[in-house]
């Protein structure tokens with residue numbers, strides 16, 4: 276892609292960096308949702324990869340980022356296609372997250388999906404609470420990962436009543452039900 280950038284870490288900073296185990300455990304303390312980033316391969320085959328490094332970037336224009344390993348097969352396909360969809364997984368979809376992180380050759384063989392109205396990209400409607408379709412507007416290589424910035428050209432929330440799939444310290448979780456939230460709030464209030 277034209278304008279692809281590379282983040283350079285100066286040697287004196289590289290020499291001062293914490294080790295991988297420390298960095299993993301520190302970053303693992305930060306909870307996230309789980310997304311499946313989908314696109315189409317050169318022959319039109321649906322491709323998708325589980326990604327928790329997904330982040331909102333800008334409101335005007337509406338930009339988001341996904342950060343994928345440089346060796347990801349889906350990364351190269353989505354940069355080539357210049358388009359992708361971020362499917363924000365709903366709760367109880369650990370299996371979908373595992374499927375799209377697995378070494379299974381055709382992940383879509385056991386996934387329920389439909390083509391998006393813009394370009395027919397794979398949409399995991401039954402597995403997600405919302406989706407955003409993006410055009411690639413920036414690619415930044417950063418260490419062993421690549422940050423892809425997308426401009427949202429379509430998307431919506433599928434069901435407001437559904438909660439998200441959460442991920443923290445390599446474990447899946449769910450957003451507390453309304454009753455649990457009230458109980459927690461009342462307990463905190465009682466504790467002063």
Ligand SMILES: Cc1cc2nc3c(=O)[nH]c(=O)nc-3n(C[C@H](O)[C@H](O)[C@H](O)COP(=O)(O)O)c2cc1C
Pocket residue numbers: 309323324325326327328329342343344346347348349350372373375376377378442
């Ligand atoms: C919960 C979860 C979150 C993940 N988040 C990311 C991520 O943010 N970036 C990434 O590159 N890989 C992430 N992975 C790992 C990829 O999904 C996995 O390495 C996948 O097999 C890569 O597939 P590909 O080479 O077909 O793109 C995650 C896996 C799981 C289970």
